[in-house]
Amino acid sequence: MTAALRMHFFRVFTIRSFLFLGALVVLNVLLLIHFTQLNDTYVNRVVNGASYARQYFKEGFWLMKITFLLWLMFLTNQLFSDKALDIPLLMRVSAWKVLMSKVLFMIVSVFSLYFFLQGVMLLIFSLTPFADAYLINRTVMFYFLLFISYYAVIMIFLIRTFAHSYALMVLFFTFFVSEILLPYEITDKGLTGGTHLLNLIFLNIGLYADGRFLMTGHVGVHLVITAIFLWLCLLRDEKAPF
Amino acid sequence: MIELIGVEKRYRNETVTFTDKRLEKGLWLLLGRNGAGKTTLLRIIAGLLPYAGTCTVRGSVMLAEEKVALPPLMRLGDYLKTLERLSGTTGRKRHLLSLFGLTGKEMVLMKDLSLGMRRKVQLTAALMEERAIYLLDEPMNGLDHASRAALVAYLENLDALIVLTTHHETQFTGVKKRLWRL
Numbered sequence: 345m346t347a348a349l350r351m352h353f354f355r356v357f358t359i360r361s362f363l364f365l366g367a368l369v370v371l372n373v374l375l376l377i378h379f380t381q382l383n384d385t386y387v388n389r390v391v392n393g394a395s396y397a398r399q400y401f402k403e404g405f406w407l408m409k410i411t412f413l414l415w416l417m418f419l420t421n422q423l424f425s426d427k428a429l430d431i432p433l434l435m436r437v438s439a440w441k442v443l444m445s446k447v448l449f450m451i452v453s454v455f456s457l458y459f460f461l462q463g464v465m466l467l468i469f470s471l472t473p474f475a476d477a478y479l480i481n482r483t484v485m486f487y488f489l490l491f492i493s494y495y496a497v498i499m500i501f502l503i504r505t506f507a508h509s510y511a512l513m514v515l516f517f518t519f520f521v522s523e524i525l526l527p528y529e530i531t532d533k534g535l536t537g538g539t540h541l542l543n544l545i546f547l548n549i550g551l552y553a554d555g556r557f558l559m560t561g562h563v564g565v566h567l568v569i570t571a572i573f574l575w576l577c578l579l580r581d582e583k584a585p586f
Numbered sequence: 587m588i589e590l591i592g593v594e595k596r597y598r599n600e601t602v603t604f605t606d607k608r609l610e611k612g613l614w615l616l617l618g619r620n621g622a623g624k625t626t627l628l629r630i631i632a633g634l635l636p637y638a639g640t641c642t643v644r645g646s647v648m649l650a651e652e653k654v655a656l657p658p659l660m661r662l663g664d665y666l667k668t669l670e671r672l673s674g675t676t677g678r679k680r681h682l683l684s685l686f687g688l689t690g691k692e693m694v695l696m697k698d699l700s701l702g703m704r705r706k707v708q709l710t711a712a713l714m715e716e717r718a719i720y721l722l723d724e725p726m727n728g729l730d731h732a733s734r735a736a737l738v739a740y741l742e743n744l745d746a747l748i749v750l751t752t753h754h755e756t757q758f759t760g761v762k763k764r765l766w767r768l
Contacts, residue, residue: 359658435647
């Protein structure tokens with residue numbers, strides 16, 4: 345498995361990928377600094393600390409969601425679009441192992457980026473006048489990991505089914521629709537039936553009125569959907585990897 | 587051994603039907619016009635494409651496609667070593683590296699190799715492991731005259747079933763071979 349992961353690493357990380365990843369990280373850092381309301385006075389930032397902190401996390405998590413979707417799209421495209429690079433692997437190990445190693449590679453690389461960006465986000469937060477350790481949300485990590493895995497598996501399914509990287513744009517667009525429909529601060533009353541339905545399929549993480557960041561939709565349903573899509577991909581690849 | 591009975595590949599607008607055939611050990615030249623289905627057939631035999639009919643393959647298969655795709659930032663030696671680790675075998679790497687004039691180039695990045703050199707790396711990767719069946723899709727493309735001659739001589743002495751697609755049958759003059767026309 346480590347040899348397969350090594351092959352995937354060199355397949356994904358080209359000079360172009362390093363530039364893209366670097367641009368994503370720099371953009372994240374600049375926007376996170378901007379989200380600390382640097383242009384406001386120090387007094388205002390202390391007085392309105394609680395709401396500014398909530399705002400910072402809300403915008404920061406929104407940024408992370410977009411970053412991960414972009415990075416996932418890039419990874420999926422790099423790992424799945426050029427099938428010729430798969431042949432040396434497919435001639436040595438089973439299609440099932442090749443697919444699973446790609447999924448593992450995607451999850452490891454996105455999770456690494458998650459922990460890095462989360463660290464940067466908390467570091468920048470700790471330097472603001474409204475920094476408060478009690479405001480740091482710990483449970484959101486689990487939802488983010490589910491969010492990443494869910495979208496990763498659906499993206500793999502889309503690119504394997506339609507054999508074109510443009511298919512990934514559909515998912516990005518639908519995520520934006522679910523994001524637009526999401527109220528500023530979610531209350532159970534605020535969610536319409538349509539939003540519920542959309543979020544049940546297109547997972548999202550939002551700020552609830554009580555200040556918690558929670559996943560919209562249902563953890564169990566999304567775990568089942570993730571497993572089904574992964575199984576469909578495996579089934580297809582076992583039959584014919586091309 | 588490869589045996590094809592009623593094999594066909596259905597596409598949206600057309601169906602490519604292959605004649606029944608049984609192939610035993612030796613060098614086979616797969617010939618046919620452009621679009622006859624040579625690459626498709628090799629992919630079917632390698633188990634990469636779905637098809638209708640029966641394709642029986644006895645023995646382990648190795649396919650080298652016409653398109654040369656190598657990870658650009660990987661070093662030549664590292665690439666071959668990683669592939670060896672994947673299959674868990676150490677084969678004829680050194681001999682093939684010397685045959686293709688790649689000895690001493692193990693530290694070169696793939697992106698710095700010419701098309702011909704990358705073709706040689708691809709062929710080394712495919713032929714370095716012992717397999718019962720080798721499927722080579724247009725392996726001569728991009729190779730210089732000396733490398734072509736070296737490859738033909740190497741394949742002639744290989745104790746395996748080799749199916750090789752080509753448009754240039756004359757390159758195999760004087761070589762013991764069988765023809766398979768699509």
